[in-house]
Amino acid sequence: MLQFILKRLGLALLVAFTVSFISFSLLFLSGDPAAALAGETASGEDIEALRRLYGFDRPMLVQYGEWLFSALQGDFGESYYFRLPVASLIADRLSVTMTLGVCGIIFALLTAVPLGVIAAIRPNSIIDRVALFISVAGQAMPSFWFGLILIVVFAIQLGWLPPSGTETWRHFILPTIVLGYYAMPAIMRLTRAGMLDVLNSDYIRTARAKGANETRVLFRHALRNAIIPVVSLAAVQMGFMLGGSIVVESIFALHGAGYLAWESIARNDLPTVQALILIFSMFYIVFTFLADVLNAWLDPRMRSS
């Protein structure tokens, strides 16, 4: 088990390193950063001066090395727009995004897994049809539209919940539902398919032949095996939710990291964008690693391979 974790950890570090290099160089491919900073009316000399000031005239690898070295110490430079350290700027926003992401995935798992299990117990029943309808609707509805509908109904017409902002936990209810509902269909379908498959397997028949009751058969024998692929999927979606909640954050005016990324791209705020891309990728890497470890714990076959 320890050997497995170390192997995966090494792999994760390697991926993180590669991603950091790509995210750094991608921004150089998007055009001359000095020209973009100086603005449309700047003269050639102004641009040159900026280029020297920010060190863009040095070789790219040197710039990358410097950037990575400070990034590892938590220093992502200064935002061109806010004139503030990028690290503290992101730290402020990240708490909102993380709260939303964690609530979103919990909401998705708490609805999708039970629904998937029930649908698998009675395939083609009314409950199964309803679950299928909910998941198709979730996949088909764009988040911005669903978010607006929720605002209109629950915030404006019924007045139960605030339409925007981040002041109290009540502000997070609607965004959580929108974000969670986006991740729910895939998790539900994978749970249902996994459970259907496992429930037809020989070892479930063995469990019944031993005299185990249905609850024990379902949860101890079946779900334990069916949940393994769901863990991997949920990890990827968690990474996505932390980095990709831009739409939800803008609808509900949650000033989170996703929203910051969108603003910074529009403002050509290079250091902020670089730092955000790196952090979002790190989320993916960390969650994939955690999912691998969790899977190895759940599935003994994975440990030995």
Next chain:
Amino acid sequence: MTEPLLSVRNLRLDIPTGSGTLHAVRGIDFDLNRGETLCIVGESGSGKSLTSLALMGLLGKSIKRNADRMTFDGTELTTASQGQMRKLRGARMAMIFQEPMTSLNPAYTIGDQLAEALLLHRKVSRQQARARAIELLEKVGITAAESRLSQYPHQLSGGLRQRVMIAMALMCEPELIIADEPTTALDVTIQAQILRLLHDLGREMNMAVILITHDLGVVARVADKVAVMYAGELVETGPVGDIFGAPSHPYTRGLLRCIPLPGKTDRGAKLGTIPGIVPSLVGEVEGCVFRTRCPYAVAECRGEIPKREDGSHAFRCIFPDGKRHSEKELTV
């Protein structure tokens, strides 16, 4: 005469299909006493496995089960509740399946799965269950039993897994053990060992054993009683000596001709075959179900077929001797 442990009368299993009802098992009767071994033989698809699953109450939801009587030590199984069946399953009647490779849960250790069988039915501690698991693993011939407990199914070979399945079935000392082709998936060298083990354990613990197989060589060695099944019916039942000494139903004799006998079958001689295939069982099935493949079939075979009984030996054929005397005597 004492009450048999298991008594089945007129067991019928119907499976609804798109093109009509499939009468998979039609009117099976047999009795089994404690300590006896019954072998059910027959071709694939003859309903042997379904019959055993029906006894355990493990049939799929779509299969309809009917019987005039199906009692286990006085308990009527057809009307037993799910709860009653659960108390019997694993505790008093246990089953060993055909597929040792997939019949163990990949997520739990051998020890957990063995202990579970005991913990579900008896108020014992984990330590006691563990000790019992070690004892049984040793009994089924697994070396280093204690270290196996922490292993997972994927770390064991097929033969070992089937031994684990047998040990698991024995955890609660059941009175009846049903083994559904327990050696089909195993190497030939392991097959004999496993069957011998099952037979010896049955004797030792005074268990009734139902062994489903299509290996007549095995039947000759371990059975007390034999039931020959064809297309959902028991065409012939009886003590092992009668079945091999005086096989009466033409199908039984056909089966026996399919096995080579060392010293009796000439080298290079052609082994017997039964021409034709099993008929479809969808819709009403009338008359003798074997008549489409029977060399003696006559027009009357389409009608009612009498059951001919001589003590505990019984078969169904319109000919009083099943045309046995018109053939060269067959003995094993």
